[in-house]
Amino acid sequence: NAGVTQTPKFQVLKTGQSMTLQCAQDMNHNSMYWYRQDPGMGLRLIYYSASEGTTDKGEVPNGYNVSRLNKREFSLRLESAAPSQTSVYFCASSAGTKSYNEQFFGPGTRLTVL
Amino acid sequence: GQQVMQIPQYQHVQEGEDFTTYCNSSTTLSNIQWYKQRPGGHPVFLIQLVKSGEVKKQKRLTFQFGEAKKNSSLHITATQTTDVGTYFCAGPYNFNKFYFGSGTKLNVKP
Numbered sequence: 001n002a003g004v005t006q007t008p009k010f011q012v013l014k015t016g017q018s019m020t021l022q023c024a025q026d027m028n029h030n031s032m033y034w035y036r037q038d039p040g041m042g043l044r045l046i047y048y049s050a051s052e053g054t055t056d057k058g059e060v061p062n063g064y065n066v067s068r069l070n071k072r073e074f075s076l077r078l079e080s081a082a083p084s085q086t087s088v089y090f091c092a093s094s095a096g097t098k099s100y101n102e103q104f105f106g107p108g109t110r111l112t113v114l
Numbered sequence: 115g116q117q118v119m120q121i122p123q124y125q126h127v128q129e130g131e132d133f134t135t136y137c138n139s140s141t142t143l144s145n146i147q148w149y150k151q152r153p154g155g156h157p158v159f160l161i162q163l164v165k166s167g168e169v170k171k172q173k174r175l176t177f178q179f180g181e182a183k184k185n186s187s188l189h190i191t192a193t194q195t196t197d198v199g200t201y202f203c204a205g206p207y208n209f210n211k212f213y214f215g216s217g218t219k220l221n222v223k224p
Contacts, residue, residue: 102159
């Protein structure tokens with residue numbers, strides 16, 4: 001089992017460029033998450049998906065879109081990247097049953113926007 | 115909205131000393147989770163506390179959930195260099211979405 005995988009590991013973009021961060025999990029989890037991590041600010045939730053085909057905004061959704069096309073995959077898209085989106089992006093998943101469950105994190109994508 | 119505050123931001127200790135990090139929420143939490151992130155790594159789940167006043171131990175780590183379910187702490191006894199990393203608490207809001215604390219970065223000098 002690979003757990004949660006993310007691609008790419010590193011990315012450098014110019015302002016205005018677009019890109020999609022990919023995430024996949026092989027644990028048959030219902031819930032998936034996208035977080036960004038900035039120095040001194042912990043992890044902030046961008047978007048959340050409770051199940052295939054459903055998504056919900058988190059704390060900092062502006063400038064991002066997500067897609068949960070199937071149970072395994074949850075992608076994050078930056079349509080027009082800005083320097084303020086320079087960050088480390090983590091995808092996570094959890095079983096997401098009626099009780100709150102531990103989140104399993106991917107290795108992260110380090111994104112720099114110039 | 116509900117947020118989770120965590121202190122201190124940094125802690126430098128000599129190996130063998132104890133370490134504590136604290137989490138506070140402005141509202142009652144249904145549960146609280148703790149994660150550890152090694153330098154350059156990703157967060158890894160440590161534990162979840164659910165009951166008021168709950169205390170759980172994992173070897174040298176002791177986790178507490180306050181009686182009012184608004185605060186929590188993680189205490190490490192006799193730190194080792196393997197304890198180096200950032201410790202985060204996370205509290206849920208709106209079903210399965212979480213607020214993470216800003217983290218406490220622990221450095222252990224051998």
